[in-house]
Amino acid sequence: MTTSGTTSSETGGTTRTRRGVGILGTGVIFRAYARGLSTQPHLPVLRVADLDEDRARAAAAEWDIPRIGTAEDLLADPEIEIVVNITPPGAHAALTDAALRAGKHVYVEKPLAATVADAERNVATARETGRLLGGAPDTFLGTAGQTARTAVDSGLIGRPFAATSFVRSSRAETWHPEPSFLFRAGGGPVLDMGPYHVAALVNLLGPVERVVSASSRPEQQLLVTAADKRIDRVDVEIDTHSTAILQFASGALATTMYSFDVWDTELPHIEVYGTEGTLAVPDPNYFDEPVRIRRRGEREWRELPAAIARTTPEPPHPFRGLGVADLAAALDGEPHRTSAEFALHVLHVLAAVQEGSLDDGVVAIPSRPRRPAAVAPQA
């Protein structure tokens, strides 16, 4: 079997072209990609690169990845067709641009880039080079996201007119060894966790037209207490508590609160309110949790049957890579659901939430992508 582009393998009854993958960044989320991609035999990881060579070497040894080296080595490797960019947000744009210009297709972790201007430049480079660019999150492609999507599309809650979406604190300073990127431009609850929420909402309700928001910064510095910490304190360089109203092109209104500062809350993750019922959507950071519904006239909440097969293997563990498989499938002619246009729209909305203020008022969102195609149940 060759390593790139010329042979095919069977995945879930579908023929997939084999394409070599290279991963930039072997930090905290790397393992989730290594695990997820190990379930996609047509997408072998052939090389990893990290500024910290020891980290790259350890990752390669653990996951039986044949080659390590610099980012430049990875981009020059002719057997790599797809580059997975899972470096911190501030490094995304330059590496994505270099990878596209090296002739690679690229899948980037969220946010697409740390700033809208950088992300727009990346999308332009993808067009210019004729390479495919895709971006996280991919969780809306999972069982919960697609079960909610089927419920909305089949009219189970009538016409959706509103939603709520709440990011509770992730307290990254307690578990991430180097959480600085989460507390500077490109991070924060809005750009770090907000992508899961806004992608889930756009998947269900379509694109966002206008945003009004306000943000604050309750803490200036935090103590890092992660067991494997590489720094002692982290300066909070951006607002970490934001609240917003999103108006969708459909007319639906979402109320959001994205916070790193709320210690605990009993607020739901996402709820969608329709003229005939309410949908309770589980944490959009995950794939397989149950979706619940309570329709007009029903006395209790009930769990909806899953619309597609379970996404992640048992037992549950951090899992990523569906978006890389989505990009590869798009290269084989299928719809590109985690497209750069979709990820850019999500970033446009999140930037408006992060940067908006009550003084500035309403921000018009400049992009209007279609909703990603729904995922069909496996035959």
Ligand SMILES: NC(=O)c1ccc[n+]([C@@H]2O[C@H](COP(=O)([O-])OP(=O)(O)OC[C@H]3O[C@@H](n4cnc5c(N)ncnc54)[C@H](O)[C@@H]3O)[C@@H](O)[C@H]2O)c1
């Ligand atoms: N940590 C999580 O739970 C999580 C979950 C989902 C998504 N993400 C996203 O994944 C990305 C990475 O997050 P992380 O937590 O793994 O970060 P991390 O800091 O743990 O790891 C990033 C790695 O990238 C390397 N790196 C930085 N610049 C580089 C460059 N120019 N070339 C090669 N390597 C470089 C760093 O040395 C580091 O090892 C971010 O975009 C984040 O939003 C993280």
